Amino acid sequence: xxxxxxxxxxxxxxxxxxxxxxxxxxxxxxxxxxxxxxxxxxxxxxxxxxxxxxxxxxxxxxxxxxxxxxxxxxxxxxxxxxxxxxxxxxxxxxxxxxxxxxxxxxxxxxxxxxxxxxxxxxxxxxxxxxxxxxxxxxxxxxxxxxxxxxxxxxxxxxxxxxxxxxxxxxxxxxxxxxxxxxxxxxxxxxxxxxxxxxxxxxxxxxxxxxxxxxxxxxxxxxxxxxxxxxxxxxxxxxxxxxxxxxxxxxxxx
Ligand code: PEP
Numbered sequence: 540x541x542x543x544x545x546x547x548x549x550x551x552x553x554x555x556x557x558x559x560x561x562x563x564x565x566x567x568x569x570x571x572x573x574x575x576x577x578x579x580x581x582x583x584x585x586x587x588x589x590x591x592x593x594x595x596x597x598x599x600x601x602x603x604x605x606x607x608x609x610x611x612x613x614x615x616x617x618x619x620x621x622x623x624x625x626x627x628x629x630x631x632x633x634x635x636x637x638x639x640x641x642x643x644x645x646x647x648x649x650x651x652x653x654x655x656x657x658x659x660x661x662x663x664x665x666x667x668x669x670x671x672x673x674x675x676x677x678x679x680x681x682x683x684x685x686x687x688x689x690x691x692x693x694x695x696x697x698x699x700x701x702x703x704x705x706x707x708x709x710x711x712x713x714x715x716x717x718x719x720x721x722x723x724x725x726x727x728x729x730x731x732x733x734x735x736x737x738x739x740x741x742x743x744x745x746x747x748x749x750x751x752x753x754x755x756x757x758x759x760x761x762x763x764x765x766x767x768x769x770x771x772x773x774x775x776x777x778x779x780x781x782x783x784x785x786x787x788x789x790x791x792x
Contacts (some may be wrong), residue, residue, distance in 0.1 A: 542787040544759065545743045545766030546700060547628060547661065548579040548773025549601060555585075562589045562596075564776035568783070569595040570633045575786040576766075579773065580629050584614055590624025599661075600626035605648035617649075617656035627659040631687050633705045636663075643686035650689040654697060661707070661745070661768065662687050663727075668706035675720075677705075677725045685727055694734040695741025700726055701768040707748025709770055716761050719746055723763035739749060752781035759789045 548565070550558070562579060569577040578655055580762035590598045600623075604614040616668050620628060630653065631646035650660045664683040666676040684700065702722050704714050714722070723744050730739035743765030746758055750767040758764060759782075766786065772778040 541719050542695070542741055542743055542765065543574055543576045544790060545576045545578070545745060546779075546783050547577075547599070547629070547701075547745065547766065547767055548779050549632070549740045549747075549770050550579060550581045550585075550773060551601070551770060552582055553774055554581050555562060556588060556775075558585065558593055559588055561774070561776050563592050564778055566593045566596050568776055568780040572780070572783045573785045574790045575783050577783050578627065578637055580627075583623075584621070586620060586625050587623040597626045599629060599658075600625045601629050601632065603628050603630070603649055603656075603658075605652050607643060617653040619657055621656045621658055626657060628653045629661045629663065629701070631663040631683075633663065633665055633708060635705060637705070641685070643683050644790065645673055645688060646687040650687065653656075654689055654691055659697050659699070660689070661701050663703055663747070663768070665703040665705050665708075665748070666702075671704065671706070677722060680722060681725065683730055684726065688733060690733075694730075694738040699728070699743045699745060699766070701745040701747050702726060703747035703768060709749070711749050713749045713754055713758070714746075716757055719758065719764065720761050723761070727763050733788075738760050750782060752778055752785070754781040755785035756788065759786050 580599040580601045600620040603617040635641045664680045666679045672678045745766040745768045747768030750769050751772045
């Protein structure tokens with residue numbers, strides 16, 4: 540059975556407890572969008588608090604350690620975020636790949652740890668502008684995913700992929716609808732090779748990169764786009780839930 544569109548807010552390093560009112564507003568509004576799965580990934584410090592407020596939305600983390608426990612000062616394990624109420628974790632975001640040198644091998648190790656802790660994972664991928672302009676975007680993303688994706692049964696339930704061209708994140712620029720469709724079709728083909736058709740067709744491929752209320756309808760209406768990973772526009776209930784509304788309308792037609 541095809542899964543509901545998945546609209547995930549990545550709050551990045553934004554939010555103190557003052558943001559809980561926004562989380563409550565998102566949760567209340569999500570109750571009017573039952574055909575869409577709405578989730579937010581606040582900073583670690585708010586995961587438990589948002590989880591306690593949330594009746595409808597899923598709560599996730601933005602990263603986790605590949606290690607189970609031990610002498611890793613400053614790190615947070617997958618078990619810890621699950622204990623705090625997270626149901627999923629975003630892994631391999633370009634801000635971690637680029638800013639902290641995270642390799643696809645490390646992303647895979649984190650994904651294994653997350654799945655072991657009972658979390659679902661959103662595996663991010665995406666190319667730089669230089670790679671796109673050199674015509675190698677698809678090959679680059681395919682290589683990232685081949686290494687980053689965990690081998691798991693029930694992949695359709697446990698894994699989502701987020702295609703996020705790096706040059707579109709937080710810049711106001713989005714990929715063209717044709718480029719999104721081409722990349723998502725390539726990713727779907729790859730998922731079928733890795734997981735087999737039955738599971739692969741259940742995996743939602745999200746688009747991320749300056750998704751906002753004004754472009755959500757076009758993006759979410761594109762073939763093989765199963766939702767959106769939203770940064771800036773997820774910080775207020777108003778803009779985030781306008782994107783959820785576009786997702787609802789894309790289902791209802
Ligand atoms: C993101 O952080 O994953 C993202 C896509 O950010 P923005 O929507 O702000 O471009």
